[in-house]
Amino acid sequence: MPHATTANALPRTIAHRGLSARAPENTLTAVRGAKRAGCDWVELDVQLLGDGTPVIWHDNGVRRCSNSRGKLAKLTRDRASALDVGSWFHKDYAGEPMATLEEMLALIDSLGMGLNLELKVNRGRSGQALVDTALPMALRALPAEQLVVSCFDAPTLSAARAVQRDAELLRIGLLYDKLPADWRKAAERLDAFSLHLNWRKLKKKDARAIKDAGYALFCYTPNDPIAFHPLWGWGVDGVISDDPALFTEYLPDQNADA
Numbered sequence: 001m002p003h004a005t006t007a008n009a010l011p012r013t014i015a016h017r018g019l020s021a022r023a024p025e026n027t028l029t030a031v032r033g034a035k036r037a038g039c040d041w042v043e044l045d046v047q048l049l050g051d052g053t054p055v056i057w058h059d060n061g062v063r064r065c066s067n068s069r070g071k072l073a074k075l076t077r078d079r080a081s082a083l084d085v086g087s088w089f090h091k092d093y094a095g096e097p098m099a100t101l102e103e104m105l106a107l108i109d110s111l112g113m114g115l116n117l118e119l120k121v122n123r124g125r126s127g128q129a130l131v132d133t134a135l136p137m138a139l140r141a142l143p144a145e146q147l148v149v150s151c152f153d154a155p156t157l158s159a160a161r162a163v164q165r166d167a168e169l170l171r172i173g174l175l176y177d178k179l180p181a182d183w184r185k186a187a188e189r190l191d192a193f194s195l196h197l198n199w200r201k202l203k204k205k206d207a208r209a210i211k212d213a214g215y216a217l218f219c220y221t222p223n224d225p226i227a228f229h230p231l232w233g234w235g236v237d238g239v240i241s242d243d244p245a246l247f248t249e250y251l252p253d254q255n256a257d258a
């Protein structure tokens with residue numbers, strides 16, 4: 001069953017990869033930055049290193065966001081922790097370490113924040129292995145209402161649901177670029193909590209259908225609050241933005257019906 005009754009408690013803004021407009025993405029510093037900017041939820045990507053350690057990282061490789069190169073799947077925890085994942089963004093962030101999931105969960109818990117954890121299944125990687133390792137850690141670390149686990153890959157979400165069958169104890173978010181025709185079947189099969197859609201491809205009638213069916217609706221990754229503004233009227237619950245503070249003065253009334 002969808003959980004329409006909890007919709008009012010949902011975050012209006014979620015910091016995409018942490019406060020990634022102003023700090024190196026998917027880092028502890030980016031999460032602290034989101035909190036300081038007044039945003040209590042973050043979206044972060046999780047993957048496994050070659051030795052099975054879950055880390056907060058988006059790409060298949062480390063070239064774009066570190067001082068090194070090569071595939072994440074080739075790294076051990078020792079090698080990964082020696083990387084500088086801040087300098088690529090700005091010299092002020094030199095020495096920023098790659099965050100393990102364990103470190104990140106501890107920080108989020110200590111800050112009292114919510115987490116949209118995206119299970120990032122890049123090409124050639126196992127969604128099942130990621131679920132088996134990362135999901136129990138996240139479930140142990142955070143209360144159910146402070147965690148939404150999302151993924152573009154339906155089999156990986158099925159594996160997640162198999163770990164925790166109670167939809168109240170594990171909120172699952174279906175991630176889509178463009179909403180497929182069979183989204184209802186997928187959402188029902190997974191006992192999903194939310195849909196997470198590319199805001200540029202979302203259609204008003206689909207947004208209405210998602211809300212009428214009782215699911216939470218989040219949009220990634222708008223960074224222009226004025227261009228996005230009409231979508232609040234379609235019933236969108238929250239934005240996953242690189243710079244969520246931009247949206248503060250454009251948010252609809254929390255209590256108003258969309």
Ligand code: G3P
Pocket residue numbers: 016043045058118150175196220240
């Ligand atoms: O979870 C929303 C968004 O993060 C999905 O795309 O590539 O930024 O992980 P990506």
Ligand code: MG
Pocket residue numbers: 043044045118
């Ligand atoms: Mg993501």
